[in-house]
Amino acid sequence: MIIDDVVKTFGDAEEAVTAVDHVSFNVKQGEFVAVIGPSGCGKSTLFNIIGGLLGEYDGNVMIDDERISGPHPAVGMVFQEESTFPWRSVIDNVAFPLELRGVAKSERYDRARHFIGLVGLDGFEKRFPSQLSGGMKQRVSIARTLVSNPRILLMDEPFAALDEQTRLLLGDKITQIQQELKQTTLLITHNLTEAVQLSDRIVVMTYRPGKVKRIADINLQRPRTSDVVGSDAFGHYVAEIWNDLREEASRGMQETEQVARADRRHG
Numbered sequence: 001m002i003i004d005d006v007v008k009t010f011g012d013a014e015e016a017v018t019a020v021d022h023v024s025f026n027v028k029q030g031e032f033v034a035v036i037g038p039s040g041c042g043k044s045t046l047f048n049i050i051g052g053l054l055g056e057y058d059g060n061v062m063i064d065d066e067r068i069s070g071p072h073p074a075v076g077m078v079f080q081e082e083s084t085f086p087w088r089s090v091i092d093n094v095a096f097p098l099e100l101r102g103v104a105k106s107e108r109y110d111r112a113r114h115f116i117g118l119v120g121l122d123g124f125e126k127r128f129p130s131q132l133s134g135g136m137k138q139r140v141s142i143a144r145t146l147v148s149n150p151r152i153l154l155m156d157e158p159f160a161a162l163d164e165q166t167r168l169l170l171g172d173k174i175t176q177i178q179q180e181l182k183q184t185t186l187l188i189t190h191n192l193t194e195a196v197q198l199s200d201r202i203v204v205m206t207y208r209p210g211k212v213k214r215i216a217d218i219n220l221q222r223p224r225t226s227d228v229v230g231s232d233a234f235g236h237y238v239a240e241i242w243n244d245l246r247e248e249a250s251r252g253m254q255e256t257e258q259v260a261r262a263d264r265r266h267g
């Protein structure tokens with residue numbers, strides 16, 4: 001996947017906001033890359049462009065030599081909020097994309113069971129989302145994306161609503177699944193430890209307009225588990241990336257405070 005000089009501006013003339021500003025990087029086959037940056041740096045905009053949900057942009061996002069301007073069949077997406085269907089059981093949630101494609105019930109259930117096992121929800125097939133925790137519901141969403149066998153997985157803050165322990169453990173699951181399925185993965189996050197725990201490389205973005213500030217290689221051994229968070233090397237990477245990020249996050253915070261002050265002045 002190649003992201004080449006991508007620019008996205010919203011609005012016209014004086015009102016225009018450049019959300020993504022000449023962003024270029026690539027994600028190699030089977031690689032896990034995280035994009036990290038402060039709130040407002042254009043992460044979700046970039047995610048939506050790559051996922052084909054925002055068709056109008058400048059530059060090129062290329063997958064299999066094809067310029068992306070709509071959803072691509074090789075791409076699966078996982079969103080911030082879990083998006084289970086409350087009226088469907090776990091197995092019917094996960095099998096849903098296969099049902100849409102007209103796959104026979106026994107086959108779609110077999111495939112759904114495989115992915116339910118992969119995300120660690122064996123035994124919960126007949127439960128309904130209301131009977132599951134937030135982390136379990138997010139795992140159902142992930143299994144439902146994986147059931148279509150996407151070669152490329154895009155995830156936008158998939159663990160944002162979860163507590164730190166669940167985050168770390170789900171991170172382990174994601175690492176195991178990626179090792180098994182070898183998808184190319186792009187994770188959008190503002191969580192430093194999550195980015196370092198999971199990635200081969202991290203793209204650090206600047207605050208508005210969102211440019212690439214740095215691309216950092218994470219040379220932590222694989223296979224990797226959440227135990228890695230206790231290592232010196234892990235701490236070193238987190239400190240190094242925070243150093244880059246701090247400047248951008250502070251800029252974002254200052255700008256927000258200025259806007260709030262101006263709003264108060266104007267009543």
Ligand SMILES: Nc1ncnc2c1ncn2[C@@H]1O[C@H](COP(=O)(O)OP(=O)(O)OP(=O)(O)O)[C@@H](O)[C@H]1O
Pocket residue numbers: 010011017018019037038039040041042043044045046190208
């Ligand atoms: N549809 C839109 N119309 C106008 N401006 C937009 C639109 N979508 C995003 N923006 C602006 O583009 C900038 C980047 O937004 P985006 O949501 O991509 O950032 P982000 O890094 O994902 O932020 P967060 O982490 O808070 O979700 C912001 O200034 C936002 O206000």
